Amino acid sequence: MYQSDSVNSIIVLGGGTAGWLTAAVIAAEHDIAKRQDLTVTVVESPQVKTLGVGEGTWPTMRDTLRRIGISETEFLIRCDASFKQGTCFKQWTGTGGDDTYYHPFDLPTGFFETDLALWWAAEKPDADFADIFSAQPALCAAGKAPRQLQTPAYAAVANYGYHLDANKFADMLREHCVDVLGVKHISAHVQDIQCDKDNYLTALRTEAGDIRGDLFVDCSGFAARLIGQHYGSAFNSVSDVxxxxxxxxxxxxxxxxxxxIASATISTAHKNGWIWDIALPHRKGVGCVYSSEFCSDDEATETLLRYLKNDSVTAPVNADAIRKISFTPGYRETPWIKNCVAVGTSAGFFEPLEASxxxxxxxxxxxxARQLPRSKPELAPISRQFNRSFATKWQRIIDFLKLHYVLSARTDSDYWQAMANTDSASDQLQDWLHMWQHRPINQHDFLYQDEVFPQASYLYILNGMGFAQSAPYHHNNDTNRFIQQNEKRKQQLLAGLPSNRNYLNALNQYRQQSAG
Structure with a gap:
């Protein structure tokens, strides 16, 4: 197998957000900058451009940035970042009228104290579920920031993630990795791959010479240079779902x-898909997502331009500036093979709904980083655990994304009829929908401790889309108390929080004054 037994050198193939973020997390977790026995090297081809479209993150990114030692103020300013408090869905339900609902990042008020789903099923109020139990729809509608200037870094008055410029984020991560975390950077194009007799990777062959390593992380994007081209890991397409x-x-x-500056990602459904709208301080990232089976490129471009023309906030956009991004929705069934593990789009990619x-x-x-093998005999059991864990995570994301479509009442196109068809949904999702018709969602429906989307997320989508649930029994609780608590909190936050624009302007002023 190997001449040497220990894992001393980690090679990350590919930069971009995935490569540099992976390198940063591993380097910070193992304090690479102070060690001689473990190295992390990012090999980045100067010939490959990053995807670079506007990105939305989950609140988890706050802890990731804190863990790797990046200043939140520097991050917000350098990456043209703004705050994201959830997603606003428009024209998804197909019910007409004010067809808008939110999936906020805050947990519903009273979530741990009472059964909100049972109350909702029994009472069926006409008001919006998220607005009744979360302050964030109102904060987003008012363009509010989720924190005050005096709030400590990475702390939240209202839970939040970010909108950011992906290219600037990758640049900042690269600089931080090299200057602070001790990550090595080699700019070179991989020409060939070297392996031992058992097909374990030993080196990447480049024009700069051979780059040897013990563990290789494939962050080469859709090309999947190691996990796909070399190892032939099966790609599980989910284009039928x-x-x-x-x-x-x-x-x-x-x-x-x-x-x-909008405080939520706006997702607006159209005849053949949906449009993302991500607000940054200086511009927006906007994209029309669709299926080539039902929509031509020209029609999608016209849909996007029509959306932008009707948006009073944006300036005119030249059609020549529009980029086409093609992808096959799916994931690697085995993302970790021998001493190679895929991360990012080399491991899988679905449409960017819910920013997964x-x-x-x-x-x-x-x-x-947490399961890093110290010696090469540990690779096999660790890789099997990783593969089991991430196969489940990918499937859970598929179920959650599909949920948005099967709950829609839109029938205005072949696209929506196909996407809403539950025949292509997993057995798990079909079972859930059947059970939830007869009784509300509850915590026992979820089998795993680290579900990618928690029960609260399902609550927001089910109730936002108007999914009818019956209450098998009357549950006496003090739900009205939590409704009143949320209303009080909502009014306090609306009065006390600055707007996104004012917060970020003040942050820039403070930084300039400090630098001066």
Missing amino acids: LKNDTAMAVQAPYADAECD ALVMTELAALHI
Whole structure:
């Protein structure tokens, strides 16, 4: 197998957000900068450009950035970042009228004290579930920041993640990895791969010479240079379940530089898919997601341009600035083979609904860092555990994304009829929907401690989409007390929190004054 037994050198193939974030998490967890016995090296090809579209993160990113030692103020300013408090869904239910609901990041008020799902099923109020039990829909509607200037770094008054410029984020991670965390950086294009007689990777052959390593992390994107091209790890396409495979994306400037900055990702459904709208301080990232089976590129481009034209916040956009992004929705059934593990889009990718891409990179990087094999005989059991864990995570994401479609009442196109068809849903999702028709969702429906989407997320989507649930018995509880608590908190936060724009402007002023 190996001449040497210990794992001393970790090679990350590919930069971008996935490569540098993975390197940062491993380096910080193992204090690489102060060690001589363990190295992390990122090999980044100068010939490969990163995907670089606007990105949304989950609240988990706050802890990741804190863990790797990045200043939140520097991150917000350098990455043109803003706050994300959830997702606003428009025109998804197909019920007409004010077809808008939120999936906020805050847990519903009273979530741990009472059975909100049972109360909702029994009472069926006309008001919006998220608005009744969370302050965040109101905060998002008002463009509020989730924190005050005096709030400590990474702390939250209201739970939040970020919107960010992916290219600037990758650049900041690269600088932090090299200058602070002790990560080595080699700019070189991989020409060939060297293995031993048992097909364990030993080195990457480049024009700069052979780069030897003990553990290789494949962050080479859709190319999947190691896990796909070399090892041939089976790619499990889920295009029969989630048909979206293309996006037209553009960076849209603001018409007014001081306009409000949206505090949620806006997802607006259209005839053949949906449009993401991510607000940064200086521009938006906007993209039209669709299925090439039902929609042409020209039609998608027209849909995107029509959306932007109707958006009073954005300035006119030239059609030549629009980029086409094609992908096959799916994931690697075996992302870790021998001494090679795939992270990022080399491991899998689905449409960016609910922003699962970066969080899967975070989860994978932390898993590798926490379970890092010290010797090569540990690779096999650790890889099997990783593969089992992430196969389940990918499947859970599929179920949650599919849930948005099967609950929709839209029938205005072949696309929506196909996406809403439960025949292509997993047995797990079909079982849940059947059970939830006869009794509300509860914690016992979820088998795993580290579910990617928790019960509260399902509550927001089920009730936001108007899924009818029956209450098998009347549950006497003090739910009205929690409704009143949330209303009081909502009014306090609306009065006490600055707008996103004012917060970020003040942050820039403070930084400039400190530097001066």
